[in-house]
Amino acid sequence: MLLTNSQKAELLKLAKASIQEGLKSGRPLQIDLQQYDPAITLKRASFVTLERGGQLRGCIGMLEAVRPLVEDIAENAFAAAFRDPxxxxxxxxxxxxxDVHISILSPAEAIDFVSEPDLIAQLQPGVDGLILREGYRRGTFLPSVWEQLPDPVQFLRHLKQKAGLPADYWSETLKIFRYRTEMFS
Structure with a gap:
């Protein structure tokens, strides 16, 4: 579901208001779903990325849709500003x-592969966000990370490291999921 420009503007305003509320009260903005366009109150997963001077200042999000989008963005904006470890x-x-950037995630889909070269051949640089799962370890990269890591081999190596695995790790039990994002700022 693509958002209209006015819906995007409303979500950016909401993210900033939640950060301002955090500065004042130490809590995220409380959301009244009745005040928002029904299209942006559907359950959706999002990430909120904060930057200052082109440098990362915080990034928090959800990989699965567990709450209405407006609540997800308010909570993630607050967490990116005040709880990113x-x-x-x-x-x-x-x-x-x-600078506030919002990424709305599509539902994740498993990628079927038989080897690391097979997986790498299926990746779509600049398009795919990836989730890596191995046992209790998990890591994700939004599609925007391709800007820093455009080579699929390096992208996957760094994702493994983010999940706490060696860069050259491989296992038959490794699971990879892909998702897409609608990003705006």
Whole structure:
């Protein structure tokens, strides 16, 4: 489901309002579903990515749709600003030059493959977001990560490392899922 420009603008405004609420109260914005276009209250998974000066400042999201999209974005925007363990909580002074990017995820689909070369041949750089699962380990890269890692071999190696596995790890039990995103800022 593609969003209209006005729906995208409303979701960006919502993400920023949730961050502002976090700066004031320490909590995400509380959502009244009745105030929003029904199309953006459907259960959808999202990621909110924050950048300052072109550098990552926080990124939090959900891989599966578990709550209405407007709630997911409000919670993820707050979490990206204040709960991403890679960064200290966002300060008031950082807010002014914060860039907010939203990615709405399609449902993930398993990729069937018989070997690592087979998997790599099926990847669509710049299009696929990937989820890697091996036992209790899990990692994901949004499609936007292809901008930094355009080579499918390197993309997969770095994803394995993100999941806590060696870059050259391979197993018959490894599971890979793909999803697409609608990204806007």
């Amino acid at each position: 890679r960064f200290p909580p966002l300060s008031e002074t950082e807010y002014a030059d914060l």
